[in-house]
Amino acid sequence: MKYAFLIYDDPTSWESLPEDEALKFRAQEMPRWEAAMGELASVDPNFEGYELESRSTAKVVRVRDGERMVTDGPFAETKEVIGGFFVADVPDLDDAIRLGAQIPSAEGGSIEIRPVLG
Amino acid sequence: MKYMALIYADASRWEHFSPEQREAAYGRYRAFGEEATRANVMLGGAELAPTHDATTVRIQDAETLVTDGPYAEVKEALGGYYLLECASLDEALDWAAKIPGAEHGAVEVRALHVDDAGSEAA
Numbered sequence: 001m002k003y004a005f006l007i008y009d010d011p012t013s014w015e016s017l018p019e020d021e022a023l024k025f026r027a028q029e030m031p032r033w034e035a036a037m038g039e040l041a042s043v044d045p046n047f048e049g050y051e052l053e054s055r056s057t058a059k060v061v062r063v064r065d066g067e068r069m070v071t072d073g074p075f076a077e078t079k080e081v082i083g084g085f086f087v088a089d090v091p092d093l094d095d096a097i098r099l100g101a102q103i104p105s106a107e108g109g110s111i112e113i114r115p116v117l118g
Numbered sequence: 119m120k121y122m123a124l125i126y127a128d129a130s131r132w133e134h135f136s137p138e139q140r141e142a143a144y145g146r147y148r149a150f151g152e153e154a155t156r157a158n159v160m161l162g163g164a165e166l167a168p169t170h171d172a173t174t175v176r177i178q179d180a181e182t183l184v185t186d187g188p189y190a191e192v193k194e195a196l197g198g199y200y201l202l203e204c205a206s207l208d209e210a211l212d213w214a215a216k217i218p219g220a221e222h223g224a225v226e227v228r229a230l231h232v233d234d235a236g237s238e239a240a
Contacts, residue, residue: 112173117166
Protein backbone atom coordinates (compact mmCIF):
# COMPACT_ATOMS: atom_id res chain seq x y z
CA MET A 1 0.00 0.00 0.00
CA LYS A 2 1.32 3.39 -0.94
CA TYR A 3 1.10 6.06 1.74
CA ALA A 4 1.82 9.76 1.76
CA PHE A 5 3.43 11.11 4.94
CA LEU A 6 2.45 14.77 5.14
CA ILE A 7 4.81 16.71 7.37
CA TYR A 8 3.19 19.52 9.35
CA ASP A 9 5.63 21.74 11.16
CA ASP A 10 5.67 25.13 12.81
CA PRO A 11 8.38 26.79 10.76
CA THR A 12 8.15 30.07 12.63
CA SER A 13 10.19 28.41 15.36
CA TRP A 14 13.29 28.39 13.18
CA GLU A 15 12.40 30.75 10.31
CA SER A 16 12.69 33.54 12.85
CA LEU A 17 16.30 32.59 13.63
CA PRO A 18 19.21 34.48 12.05
CA GLU A 19 20.47 32.66 8.97
CA ASP A 20 23.61 31.18 10.54
CA GLU A 21 21.62 29.81 13.48
CA ALA A 22 18.95 28.45 11.16
CA LEU A 23 21.66 26.65 9.18
CA LYS A 24 23.15 25.29 12.40
CA PHE A 25 19.72 24.08 13.48
CA ARG A 26 19.26 22.39 10.12
CA ALA A 27 22.68 20.74 10.34
CA GLN A 28 21.88 19.45 13.83
CA GLU A 29 18.56 18.01 12.68
CA MET A 30 19.98 16.43 9.51
CA PRO A 31 21.23 13.11 11.01
CA ARG A 32 17.72 12.42 12.36
CA TRP A 33 16.19 13.13 8.94
CA GLU A 34 18.78 10.88 7.34
CA ALA A 35 17.95 8.11 9.82
CA ALA A 36 14.23 8.42 9.06
CA MET A 37 14.92 8.35 5.32
CA GLY A 38 17.19 5.32 5.82
CA GLU A 39 14.28 3.51 7.49
CA LEU A 40 11.94 4.48 4.65
CA ALA A 41 14.51 3.27 2.10
CA SER A 42 14.85 -0.06 3.89
CA VAL A 43 11.11 -0.63 3.41
CA ASP A 44 10.77 1.01 -0.02
CA PRO A 45 14.04 1.73 -1.87
CA ASN A 46 12.04 3.85 -4.35
CA PHE A 47 10.36 6.09 -1.77
CA GLU A 48 9.94 9.73 -2.76
CA GLY A 49 10.67 12.75 -0.61
CA TYR A 50 9.89 16.40 -1.27
CA GLU A 51 10.94 19.37 0.80
CA LEU A 52 9.02 22.53 -0.02
CA GLU A 53 10.33 26.08 0.11
CA SER A 54 9.17 28.09 3.09
CA ARG A 55 5.52 29.01 3.42
CA SER A 56 6.30 32.66 2.76
CA THR A 57 7.05 31.76 -0.88
CA ALA A 58 3.71 30.00 -1.41
CA LYS A 59 1.17 31.27 -3.94
CA VAL A 60 -2.44 30.15 -4.19
CA VAL A 61 -4.24 29.97 -7.53
CA ARG A 62 -8.00 29.94 -7.96
CA VAL A 63 -10.05 30.16 -11.14
CA ARG A 64 -13.60 31.45 -10.83
CA ASP A 65 -15.85 32.12 -13.84
CA GLY A 66 -12.82 31.76 -16.07
CA GLU A 67 -10.87 34.39 -14.19
CA ARG A 68 -7.56 33.59 -12.53
CA MET A 69 -6.79 34.91 -9.04
CA VAL A 70 -3.38 34.53 -7.41
CA THR A 71 -2.90 35.29 -3.73
CA ASP A 72 0.04 34.93 -1.38
CA GLY A 73 -0.11 31.61 0.43
CA PRO A 74 -0.05 29.24 2.05
CA PHE A 75 -3.60 27.97 1.56
CA ALA A 76 -3.99 26.64 5.10
CA GLU A 77 -4.33 29.17 7.88
CA THR A 78 -3.20 26.74 10.54
CA LYS A 79 -0.07 27.48 12.60
CA GLU A 80 1.55 24.34 11.29
CA VAL A 81 1.65 23.97 7.53
CA ILE A 82 2.94 21.32 5.16
CA GLY A 83 6.70 21.62 4.84
CA GLY A 84 7.14 18.56 2.71
CA PHE A 85 6.12 14.95 2.39
CA PHE A 86 7.27 11.44 1.70
CA VAL A 87 5.52 8.83 -0.44
CA ALA A 88 6.43 5.21 0.25
CA ASP A 89 5.08 1.75 -0.48
CA VAL A 90 4.82 0.02 2.90
CA PRO A 91 3.14 -3.28 3.89
CA ASP A 92 0.43 -1.86 6.14
CA LEU A 93 -0.76 1.04 8.28
CA ASP A 94 1.15 -0.23 11.35
CA ASP A 95 4.40 0.04 9.41
CA ALA A 96 3.37 3.46 8.18
CA ILE A 97 2.75 4.60 11.76
CA ARG A 98 6.11 3.20 12.91
CA LEU A 99 7.89 5.02 10.05
CA GLY A 100 5.89 8.20 10.51
CA ALA A 101 6.87 8.35 14.19
CA GLN A 102 10.55 8.39 13.16
CA ILE A 103 10.19 11.55 11.08
CA PRO A 104 11.71 14.28 13.28
CA SER A 105 8.70 16.59 12.80
CA ALA A 106 6.52 14.09 14.67
CA GLU A 107 8.06 15.81 17.70
CA GLY A 108 6.72 19.34 17.90
CA GLY A 109 4.70 18.88 14.70
CA SER A 110 2.46 16.20 13.20
CA ILE A 111 2.72 13.55 10.52
CA GLU A 112 -0.52 12.90 8.64
CA ILE A 113 -0.57 9.53 6.91
CA ARG A 114 -2.88 9.19 3.90
CA PRO A 115 -3.25 6.25 1.51
CA VAL A 116 -2.36 7.11 -2.08
CA LEU A 117 -5.05 6.09 -4.59
CA GLY A 118 -4.48 4.38 -7.91
CA MET B 119 13.03 24.51 -11.31
CA LYS B 120 10.63 22.08 -9.71
CA TYR B 121 7.31 23.26 -8.30
CA MET B 122 4.77 21.37 -6.22
CA ALA B 123 1.12 22.09 -6.99
CA LEU B 124 -0.90 21.11 -3.92
CA ILE B 125 -4.60 20.68 -4.74
CA TYR B 126 -7.04 21.67 -2.00
CA ALA B 127 -10.69 20.83 -2.57
CA ASP B 128 -13.88 19.94 -0.78
CA ALA B 129 -13.96 16.14 -0.92
CA SER B 130 -17.64 15.97 0.04
CA ARG B 131 -18.43 17.54 -3.34
CA TRP B 132 -16.76 14.55 -4.98
CA GLU B 133 -18.62 12.07 -2.80
CA HIS B 134 -21.94 13.43 -4.05
CA PHE B 135 -20.96 12.99 -7.69
CA SER B 136 -22.75 10.46 -9.88
CA PRO B 137 -20.51 7.89 -11.63
CA GLU B 138 -20.83 9.97 -14.83
CA GLN B 139 -19.75 13.15 -13.03
CA ARG B 140 -16.78 11.33 -11.52
CA GLU B 141 -15.73 9.99 -14.89
CA ALA B 142 -16.02 13.47 -16.37
CA ALA B 143 -13.89 14.91 -13.55
CA TYR B 144 -11.24 12.20 -13.97
CA GLY B 145 -11.30 12.88 -17.68
CA ARG B 146 -10.42 16.52 -17.09
CA TYR B 147 -7.53 15.53 -14.80
CA ARG B 148 -6.32 13.05 -17.41
CA ALA B 149 -6.45 15.78 -20.06
CA PHE B 150 -4.42 18.09 -17.81
CA GLY B 151 -1.89 15.30 -17.22
CA GLU B 152 -1.58 14.62 -20.93
CA GLU B 153 -1.15 18.29 -21.81
CA ALA B 154 1.49 18.80 -19.12
CA THR B 155 3.28 15.61 -20.19
CA ARG B 156 3.37 16.72 -23.84
CA ALA B 157 4.85 20.04 -22.71
CA ASN B 158 7.54 18.20 -20.67
CA VAL B 159 6.25 19.87 -17.52
CA MET B 160 4.82 16.81 -15.74
CA LEU B 161 7.16 15.03 -13.34
CA GLY B 162 4.61 13.14 -11.27
CA GLY B 163 1.64 13.35 -9.02
CA ALA B 164 -0.78 11.40 -6.92
CA GLU B 165 -4.31 11.43 -5.61
CA LEU B 166 -4.67 10.98 -1.85
CA ALA B 167 -7.43 9.03 -0.14
CA PRO B 168 -10.03 11.25 1.57
CA THR B 169 -9.15 12.65 4.99
CA HIS B 170 -11.49 10.23 6.78
CA ASP B 171 -8.90 7.57 5.91
CA ALA B 172 -6.10 9.66 7.46
CA THR B 173 -4.06 8.72 10.53
CA THR B 174 -2.03 11.33 12.39
CA VAL B 175 1.12 10.60 14.38
CA ARG B 176 2.73 12.83 17.00
CA ILE B 177 5.39 12.28 19.62
CA GLN B 178 4.73 13.82 23.00
CA ASP B 179 6.99 13.25 26.01
CA ALA B 180 8.70 10.45 24.08
CA GLU B 181 5.37 8.70 23.55
CA THR B 182 3.84 8.04 20.13
CA LEU B 183 0.27 9.32 19.90
CA VAL B 184 -1.80 7.97 17.03
CA THR B 185 -5.17 9.51 16.17
CA ASP B 186 -7.67 8.73 13.43
CA GLY B 187 -8.30 11.61 11.09
CA PRO B 188 -6.32 14.39 9.49
CA TYR B 189 -4.01 16.89 11.15
CA ALA B 190 -6.66 19.60 10.78
CA GLU B 191 -10.39 19.23 10.12
CA VAL B 192 -10.89 21.64 7.25
CA LYS B 193 -13.53 21.87 4.56
CA GLU B 194 -10.99 21.99 1.76
CA ALA B 195 -8.25 19.45 2.38
CA LEU B 196 -5.20 18.44 0.40
CA GLY B 197 -6.51 15.93 -2.12
CA GLY B 198 -3.51 15.41 -4.34
CA TYR B 199 -0.53 17.00 -5.98
CA TYR B 200 1.43 17.39 -9.16
CA LEU B 201 5.16 17.91 -9.38
CA LEU B 202 5.91 20.24 -12.30
CA GLU B 203 9.12 21.28 -14.02
CA CYS B 204 8.78 24.95 -14.99
CA ALA B 205 11.16 27.72 -16.00
CA SER B 206 9.66 30.21 -13.57
CA LEU B 207 7.04 30.71 -10.89
CA ASP B 208 4.84 32.48 -13.46
CA GLU B 209 4.89 29.41 -15.67
CA ALA B 210 4.08 27.21 -12.67
CA LEU B 211 1.10 29.46 -11.85
CA ASP B 212 -0.11 29.18 -15.47
CA TRP B 213 -0.08 25.39 -15.22
CA ALA B 214 -1.64 25.42 -11.75
CA ALA B 215 -4.57 27.44 -13.13
CA LYS B 216 -5.24 24.63 -15.62
CA ILE B 217 -5.67 22.02 -12.88
CA PRO B 218 -9.42 21.32 -12.60
CA GLY B 219 -9.34 21.73 -8.80
CA ALA B 220 -8.42 25.41 -9.26
CA GLU B 221 -11.98 26.02 -10.50
CA HIS B 222 -13.77 24.98 -7.32
CA GLY B 223 -10.97 24.64 -4.76
CA ALA B 224 -7.48 26.11 -4.70
CA VAL B 225 -4.02 25.11 -5.89
CA GLU B 226 -1.04 26.08 -3.73
CA VAL B 227 2.22 26.40 -5.62
CA ARG B 228 5.48 25.94 -3.71
CA ALA B 229 8.97 25.55 -5.13
CA LEU B 230 10.92 22.50 -4.05
CA HIS B 231 13.68 23.35 -1.61
CA VAL B 232 17.16 23.32 -3.10
CA ASP B 233 19.94 22.72 -0.60
CA ASP B 234 23.28 24.50 -0.60
CA ALA B 235 24.89 21.81 -2.72
CA GLY B 236 22.43 22.80 -5.44
CA SER B 237 20.64 19.48 -5.62
CA GLU B 238 16.92 19.33 -5.03
CA ALA B 239 15.70 17.26 -2.11
CA ALA B 240 15.67 13.65 -3.28
